[in-house]
Amino acid sequence: MAAFETPPLGEYPVIPPLRQGAMAHSKPFVAKADHQKPLGFPGELVPEWEKVAVTRLGELVSQSRGLQVFLDSCVKCGACTDKCHYYLGTGDPKNMPVARQDLLRSVYRRYYTFAGKHFPKLVGARDMTKDVLDDWYAYFHQCSQCRRCSVFCPYGIDTAEISMAARDIMDSVGLGQKYSNEIIGKVHKIGNNLGLPGPALRDTLDGLEEDVKEATGVEVRFPLDEKGAEVLLITPSADFFAEPHIDGLIGYAKVFHAAGISWTLSTHASEAANFSLFIGNHDNLQKVAGRIREAALELGVKRIVVGECGHAWRVAYSFWNTLIGPFDFLDPRYPAPQHICEVTYDLIRRGALTLDKSANADKVVTFHDSCNVSRGSRMGDVPGGQFLIPREIIRACVERFVDMAPETIGEATFCCGGGGGLLTDDLVELRVKGALPRMQALQQVVEEHGVNYLAAICAICKSQFTKVLPYYKHPMDMIGSVHGLVSNAIVLGSSK
Amino acid sequence: MSALTVAYALLFYAATAILVLGVLARCWRYARTPQPLKIPIPPAPTTRGGVALRMLLEVTLFRQLFRSSKWTWLFGWMFHVALLLVLLRHLRYFTEPVWFWVDLVQPFGLYAAFAMLAGLAGLWARRLLVDRVRYISSPSDHLMLALLVAIAASGLAMKYLVHTDVVALKAFFLGLMVFDWRPLPADPALLVHLALVATLMIVFPVSKLLHAPGVFFSPSLNQVDDARERRHAAGWSAKIVHVNRARGG
Numbered sequence: 001m002a003a004f005e006t007p008p009l010g011e012y013p014v015i016p017p018l019r020q021g022a023m024a025h026s027k028p029f030v031a032k033a034d035h036q037k038p039l040g041f042p043g044e045l046v047p048e049w050e051k052v053a054v055t056r057l058g059e060l061v062s063q064s065r066g067l068q069v070f071l072d073s074c075v076k077c078g079a080c081t082d083k084c085h086y087y088l089g090t091g092d093p094k095n096m097p098v099a100r101q102d103l104l105r106s107v108y109r110r111y112y113t114f115a116g117k118h119f120p121k122l123v124g125a126r127d128m129t130k131d132v133l134d135d136w137y138a139y140f141h142q143c144s145q146c147r148r149c150s151v152f153c154p155y156g157i158d159t160a161e162i163s164m165a166a167r168d169i170m171d172s173v174g175l176g177q178k179y180s181n182e183i184i185g186k187v188h189k190i191g192n193n194l195g196l197p198g199p200a201l202r203d204t205l206d207g208l209e210e211d212v213k214e215a216t217g218v219e220v221r222f223p224l225d226e227k228g229a230e231v232l233l234i235t236p237s238a239d240f241f242a243e244p245h246i247d248g249l250i251g252y253a254k255v256f257h258a259a260g261i262s263w264t265l266s267t268h269a270s271e272a273a274n275f276s277l278f279i280g281n282h283d284n285l286q287k288v289a290g291r292i293r294e295a296a297l298e299l300g301v302k303r304i305v306v307g308e309c310g311h312a313w314r315v316a317y318s319f320w321n322t323l324i325g326p327f328d329f330l331d332p333r334y335p336a337p338q339h340i341c342e343v344t345y346d347l348i349r350r351g352a353l354t355l356d357k358s359a360n361a362d363k364v365v366t367f368h369d370s371c372n373v374s375r376g377s378r379m380g381d382v383p384g385g386q387f388l389i390p391r392e393i394i395r396a397c398v399e400r401f402v403d404m405a406p407e408t409i410g411e412a413t414f415c416c417g418g419g420g421g422l423l424t425d426d427l428v429e430l431r432v433k434g435a436l437p438r439m440q441a442l443q444q445v446v447e448e449h450g451v452n453y454l455a456a457i458c459a460i461c462k463s464q465f466t467k468v469l470p471y472y473k474h475p476m477d478m479i480g481s482v483h484g485l486v487s488n489a490i491v492l493g494s495s496k
Numbered sequence: 497m498s499a500l501t502v503a504y505a506l507l508f509y510a511a512t513a514i515l516v517l518g519v520l521a522r523c524w525r526y527a528r529t530p531q532p533l534k535i536p537i538p539p540a541p542t543t544r545g546g547v548a549l550r551m552l553l554e555v556t557l558f559r560q561l562f563r564s565s566k567w568t569w570l571f572g573w574m575f576h577v578a579l580l581l582v583l584l585r586h587l588r589y590f591t592e593p594v595w596f597w598v599d600l601v602q603p604f605g606l607y608a609a610f611a612m613l614a615g616l617a618g619l620w621a622r623r624l625l626v627d628r629v630r631y632i633s634s635p636s637d638h639l640m641l642a643l644l645v646a647i648a649a650s651g652l653a654m655k656y657l658v659h660t661d662v663v664a665l666k667a668f669f670l671g672l673m674v675f676d677w678r679p680l681p682a683d684p685a686l687l688v689h690l691a692l693v694a695t696l697m698i699v700f701p702v703s704k705l706l707h708a709p710g711v712f713f714s715p716s717l718n719q720v721d722d723a724r725e726r727r728h729a730a731g732w733s734a735k736i737v738h739v740n741r742a743r744g745g
């Protein structure tokens with residue numbers, strides 16, 4: 001790993017000057033044949049890959065109106081150029097959203113548009129060459145598919161859709177990313193990203209039951225594969241073992257316990273994450289999601305609730321109904337699927353939970369809006385519920401809450417820097433630099449309000465911050481789960 | 497009938513056909529291509545009416561652009577509104593009698609030409625001076641600006657420097673519309689102006705000017721945020737079928 005410098009946190013955010021090629025060296029490990037094959041991709045670069053890539057591009061464009069409109073409509077106005085955290089953190093011009101799109105658009109133009117076929121130089125059209133492919137591999141793995149740029153584009157051009165398409169094309173010619181593809185393979189085979197088999201999962205859950213009993217004296221259950229439970233909880237597997245994720249899982253269990261809702265996890269679908277989204281491949285997307293429908297039917301549950309995970313909630317909220325719906329076998333009185341925050345918030349509003357804020361008296365909390373929750377989904381029944389509900393939960397659990405600067409939260413939130421399949425050690429430089437805008441906003445509330453707890457509802461955000469906070473001189477345990485706060489505050493055994 | 501008149505008459509028939517058919521073909525392709533998944537971008541309305549309002553604000557006020565870049569918004573909005581006024585003003589050359597509201601627009605239309613030039617100048621300055629925007633510009637982006645500036649400038653030249661015979665010009669266009677060709681005045685400024693406009697019409701369907709129809713088809717803007725309430729399916733996602741049965745059951 002090349003050494004690199006953590007970017008300095010200035011007094012106020014600045015738009016960096018262009019530093020051409022500053023991140024050209026940043027490339028994730030390439031997937032080996034073993035990682036590619038189970039996903040249905042060739043194990044190595046196929047012969048005549050240029051042709052295969054161009055053909056695949058044509059297929060994708062003909063299958064997606066979005067992709068077609070996005071590739072045709074950009075006017076190069078430049079409004080998005082300073083909106084990407086990776087550009088702000090690195091200054092590499094190819095990390096400007098429009099420039100990233102152009103890596104693919106130039107090839108689309110060359111082969112699929114009149115102007116690009118006949119006047120390539122004039123419109124910046126390029127042949128599909130090894131250089132182009134190398135650029136794609138580097139820079140489409142410097143996009144966390146956070147969709148921040150899209151919010152600021154006058155036509156809603158979604159760079160995430162373009163980078164997903166590019167990754168799908170690369171997979172189809174045999175150039176995959178090891179991190180994502182290895183993980184997707186594990187879900188296909190075992191049911192979760194970690195490759196944690198059923199018995200190990202049961203062990204972990206037993207351990208949690210003991211821990212909670214010890215800490216609270218209450219027997220809170222962590223059921224697995226229990227037929228007839230009301231709720232099937234689908235949560236990211238990081239919740240089973242990683243800190244601070246696990247406190248979140250304990251929080252969900254306590255909420256269900258306090259509300260008297262019977263629930264269960266499933267071995268078959270022990271993963272909310274669906275990394276197929278990141279590689280833009282809909283066969284895998286559907287296959288991974290399919291396990292959840294199977295589990296829900298097998299266990300005969302009435303509701304499906306999703307734990308704290310950003311992209312998983314996007315897939316669940318926006319795509320599940322399409323991919324694995326209709327959910328006519330679930331209780332129609334509840335949204336399907338439902339976010340754990342929606343469950344908790346409803347219970348709080350109905351007065352069904354007793355929360356003691358003093359349990360979190362040592363904390364001054366701020367909330368990091370995760371991109372996929374903010375810009376790929378919703379919660380509750382009004383627009384913007386995804387911003388309101390987690391904050392209301394936090395406010396009910398802590399004495400002091402402050403928001404970061406308005407242009408860095410809500411719809412305009414900055415990515416943690418590790419989303420979209422980039423949460424891997426081979427990309428640590430990118431992750432640290434991409435976290436700069438968020439760290440800048442955090443620094444401000446730390447200095448002005450003494451914030452000492454950064455709450456999030458995304459497994460990737462939590463892991464990413466654990467890694468990068470120390471680079472910016474903050475303790476790594478500053479990051480925590482929203483339901484970790486609930487877990488601290490909830491008073492068990494005394495609910496009305 | 498002079499060769500010039502014939503050439504321009506044919507040019508305008510061709511340009512109109514290319515513009516109309518080209519844009520229709522593109523819209524037809526957009527409309528036919530499925531959007532398999534729900535990808536609205538916030539603030540996404542939860543109703544059709546909400547989406548209509550969002551679209552209206554977007555295409556009239558450039559709301560997202562306003563949020564992201566005030567200068568680009570200022571110049572861009574100024575240019576587009578001015579262009580609209582100028583186009584409306586030009587309706588007087590194609591209607592007899594002239595519609596009353598076109599007369600109302602007339603005085604604004606004149607100033608609008610200057611506003612249009614100012615807007616274009618601002619956009620071009622950004623393209624040249626801001627390093628990020630310069631980096632993403634292709635030759636075609638500069639040429640497009642040059643074309644628009646030249647159209648506006650040649651139009652203004654006719655108004656203020658070398659007057660053209662507007663009555664004969666109007667007769668030419670009214671005639672064109674009913675396939676009854678009348679002579680076109682052979683003023684250089686007019687000929688340049690018309691040739692440039694025809695060029696713009698011809699490149700429209702193969703250039704970034706497609707953003708005009710494109711914006712209405714953009715799923716991130718035009719989709720309703722109701723994924724949980726309504727099952728969305730199109731293209732490959734419409735082929736998904738499930739049986740309500742447990743595995744192996």
Ligand code: SF4
Pocket residue numbers: 073074075076077078079080081097098152153154155156157
């Ligand atoms: S904001 Fe949209 S139209 Fe403007 S340069 Fe970026 S992607 Fe293109």
Ligand code: SF4
Pocket residue numbers: 083084085086095096097100142143144145146147148149150159160415
């Ligand atoms: S989606 Fe996010 S990471 Fe990708 S280009 Fe846009 S702002 Fe950058």
